[in-house]
Amino acid sequence: MVLTLGHFLMVSVLLLAAGVITMIVKRNAIGILMGIELILNAGALNLVAFNAFGFGGKIDGQIFALFVIVIAAAEAAVALAIILNFYNNFASIDVEKGTSLKG
Amino acid sequence: MIGGLAETVVGAGGVAADYGPVPVVLFYVFAAMTVGAGFSVALARNIVRAAVGLLFALVGMSGLYFLLHAEYLAAVQLVVYVGGTLILIVFGVMLTSKSPTTNYDAKRYEVVWAVVIGVLLVVPLGWLMLAARWHGVSAAGGGGGEFGAGGGGWGVLD
Structure with missing residues (x-):
């Protein structure tokens, strides 16, 4: 039995679909943030899998995945600050209530 | 060995090697954990349950990184994601959960859109990932082309 690149890519595809579905279904802003985390993880898995199977002796893909993780952490911090402000203003984090900028 | 290819999955020179059933079984365990928990995030109505699903998805991803011989990345995934980002998200849930008037359940047309877009993704x-013969990926069984769907000389980046 041998694991191939296709195994890991299929996990990545399914995780991407789960993330996109999460982003569509949730109206809770934090739920949408969770969907984004899933999508970022799917991308990072792609990078690491291609690195492990394609480029002997190099770790470029792992470095990229490290950047993805760090950016996801920073993005979560900024997004939560925005969400808390949204909650202070609207007493809810339903994204459909954020219509103040409508003309 | 920095940059060493995965002994558990990929042998020397990037050629897929047969290391017995243990890595394969571990892969399916971690893959089922990751994908199942990922979809449980999408399907959970309670946001705290979604956070727990995200926890298991991230831990499963860490296991997949271990199988790909990216141990440092797996450790960073556990420390930064599970120990940092997820805790931050749970704090956000706790600080914003008091809104009894709001109902966060998805509307029917949103569910329909989600299913349509999910299938379209x-x-x-999935067909592309399994059928493609990637240029540079180890030819001796390491590529996705081993699944046989890519017959007829069809390749994306070949």
């Missing part, structure tokens, strides 16, 4: 992308 999984079917073409």
Whole structure:
């Protein structure tokens, strides 16, 4: 039995679909943030899998995945600050209530 | 060995090697954990349950990184994601959960859109990932082409 690149890519595809579905279904802003985390993880898995199977002796893909993780952490911090402000203003984090900028 | 290819999955020179059933079984365990928990995030109505699903998805991803011989990345995934980002998200849930008037359940047309877009993502992308013969990926069984769907000389980046 041998694991191939296709195994890991299929996990990545399914995780991407789960993330996109999460982003569509949730109206809770934090739920949408969770969907984004899933999508970022799917991308990072792609990078690491291609690195492990394609480029002997190099770790470029792992470095990229490290950047993805760090950016996801920073993005979560900024997004939560925005969400808390949204909650202070609207007493809810339903994204459909954020219509103040409508003309 | 920095940059060493995965002994558990990929042998020397990037050629897929047969290391017995243990890595394969571990892969399926971690893959089922990751994908199942990922979809449980999408399907959970309670946001705290979604956070727990995200926890298991991230831990499963860490296991997949271990199988790909990216140990440092797996450790960073556990420390930064599970120990940092997820805790931050749970704090956000706790600080914003007091809104009894709001109902966060998805509307019917949103569910329909989610199913349509999910199928439109999984079917073409999954077919592409399994059928493509990637240029530079180890030819001796390491590429996705081993699944045989890519017959007829069809390749994306070949």
